[in-house]
Amino acid sequence: MTRAFLIVIDSVGCGGAPDADRFFNGTTPDTGANTLAHIAQACAAGKAEEGRSGPLRLPVMDSLGLGAAIRLASGDATPGLAAEPQGLWGAASEVSPGKDTPSGHWELAGVPVPWDWTYFPDKEKSFPPDLVAEAARAAGADGILGNCHASGTVIVNELGAEHVRTGKPICYTSADSVFQIACHEEAFGLQRLYDLCKALAPTLHNMRVGRVIARPFVGDAASGFTRTTNRKDFALAPPSPTLCDWVQGAGRTVHGVGKIGDIFSMQGIDDVVKGSDAELMKHLKRLVEEAEEGSLTFANFVEFDSLYGHRRDVSGYARALEWFDRELGTILPRLRAGDMLVVTADHGNDPTWIGTDHTRERVPVLVAGKGAGEAGLVAFTDIAASVADHLGVPPQGKGRSFL
Numbered sequence: 475m476t477r478a479f480l481i482v483i484d485s486v487g488c489g490g491a492p493d494a495d496r497f498f499n500g501t502t503p504d505t506g507a508n509t510l511a512h513i514a515q516a517c518a519a520g521k522a523e524e525g526r527s528g529p530l531r532l533p534v535m536d537s538l539g540l541g542a543a544i545r546l547a548s549g550d551a552t553p554g555l556a557a558e559p560q561g562l563w564g565a566a567s568e569v570s571p572g573k574d575t576p577s578g579h580w581e582l583a584g585v586p587v588p589w590d591w592t593y594f595p596d597k598e599k600s601f602p603p604d605l606v607a608e609a610a611r612a613a614g615a616d617g618i619l620g621n622c623h624a625s626g627t628v629i630v631n632e633l634g635a636e637h638v639r640t641g642k643p644i645c646y647t648s649a650d651s652v653f654q655i656a657c658h659e660e661a662f663g664l665q666r667l668y669d670l671c672k673a674l675a676p677t678l679h680n681m682r683v684g685r686v687i688a689r690p691f692v693g694d695a696a697s698g699f700t701r702t703t704n705r706k707d708f709a710l711a712p713p714s715p716t717l718c719d720w721v722q723g724a725g726r727t728v729h730g731v732g733k734i735g736d737i738f739s740m741q742g743i744d745d746v747v748k749g750s751d752a753e754l755m756k757h758l759k760r761l762v763e764e765a766e767e768g769s770l771t772f773a774n775f776v777e778f779d780s781l782y783g784h785r786r787d788v789s790g791y792a793r794a795l796e797w798f799d800r801e802l803g804t805i806l807p808r809l810r811a812g813d814m815l816v817v818t819a820d821h822g823n824d825p826t827w828i829g830t831d832h833t834r835e836r837v838p839v840l841v842a843g844k845g846a847g848e849a850g851l852v853a854f855t856d857i858a859a860s861v862a863d864h865l866g867v868p869p870q871g872k873g874r875s876f877l
């Protein structure tokens with residue numbers, strides 16, 4: 475038996491999505507967005523010099539086929555990424571009607587989303603009055619704050635002091651199908667925030683809103699408010715059994731690392747570890763040493779997206795990529811004979827693009843442990859089929875193994 479490690483580097487897209495013109499940041503279509511190529515180009519042009527310098531250096535992922543995957547997906551130039559691929563590589567397209575995290579992960583796990591999500595309009599009062607009333611009632615408050623599209627780091631600083639003073643939860647949304655609630659960890663209480671999200675989740679899930687997200691923060695008006703890592707997502711369950719269920723159903727163990735437990739509502743997942751990306755990397759390394767034969771380890775590294783993509787921070791995104799690449803370089807030699815490790819992504823979030831939302835893109839597919847070769851342009855669901863194929867677990871759904 476062999477093991478599989480499926481690693482999602484959140485939002486690290488490679489451009490070229492065939493349907494990018496149907497997805498938007500504000501009124502601008504995502505046509506031409508390319509997270510990786512645009513970061514590489516900015517680095518080569520000396521425009522990403524904060525905390526790092528010069529051309530983008532990703533020798534480990536590039537030697538698996540990263541530069542080749544970006545060029546295949548989009549035709550865009552990839553300065554600094556010019557290695558001859560030594561891994562199995564390709565680029566994958568998504569068909570789900572959303573460019574959000576659950577859609578991307580479920581489809582990577584073999585299950586495209588069969589419904590249209592509900593999105594809240596980007597206008598002065600984004601939420602319907604009865605939802606506002608229910609949220610206020612559940613919070614034991616006179617009303618809510620926010621009720622708009624917002625960047626989470628900005629809105630806690632705009633409304634944090636008023637929230638602490640009044641006890642009203644800060645409720646906001648984005649271009650994703652989300653209802654986010656930001657509350658002060660100490661003044662409001664972390665468990666109380668989780669309970670509030672949990673109480674509202676059934677109403678929102680019935681409306682086909684994908685996630686209610688607890689966004690706890692700390693701080694004060696004088697020194698500023700900052701979010702903690704205690705974010706928690708209350709996500710709608712996947713519409714049908716995913717790769718996690720297939721693997722678990724075959725009597726194998728499925729380890730979740732990071733947001734994976736939330737994204738799949740723990741369905742098909744035996745255990746999960748959470749923390750910052752640096753902490754998650756330590757857990758991933760531990761699992762490379764310890765994971766059982768026949769098991770699946772499914773990891774999500776979210777900070778590319780949450781700290782750098784949404785914040786349109788090109789230098790930060792490049793630093794995170796270079797950090798991940800160095801870490802991956804220490805993991806690959808630790809794999810056992812017969813292990814398969816896949817690095818891929820769930821959508822794009824081009825930090826050079828207009829707006830602050832995700833971008834519809836293809837994603838790179840980099841496979842270590844399966845020899846060298848070109849998988850070509852594949853489907854998100856082919857990744858699930860390939861992992862199942864590797865583990866010797868019967869796949870369900872439409873994906874085809876590229877092994």
Ligand SMILES: O=P(O)(O)O[C@H]1O[C@H](CO)[C@@H](O)[C@H]1O
Pocket residue numbers: 575624625626627647648649650651652654687689780784
């Ligand atoms: O601005 P913050 O709060 O990070 O929100 C981002 O995180 C949400 C969930 O991933 C996205 O919908 C996006 O709006």
Ligand SMILES: [Mn+2]
Pocket residue numbers: 484485574575578779820821
């Ligand atoms: Mn994501």
Ligand SMILES: [Mn+2]
Pocket residue numbers: 779780784832
């Ligand atoms: Mn995001």
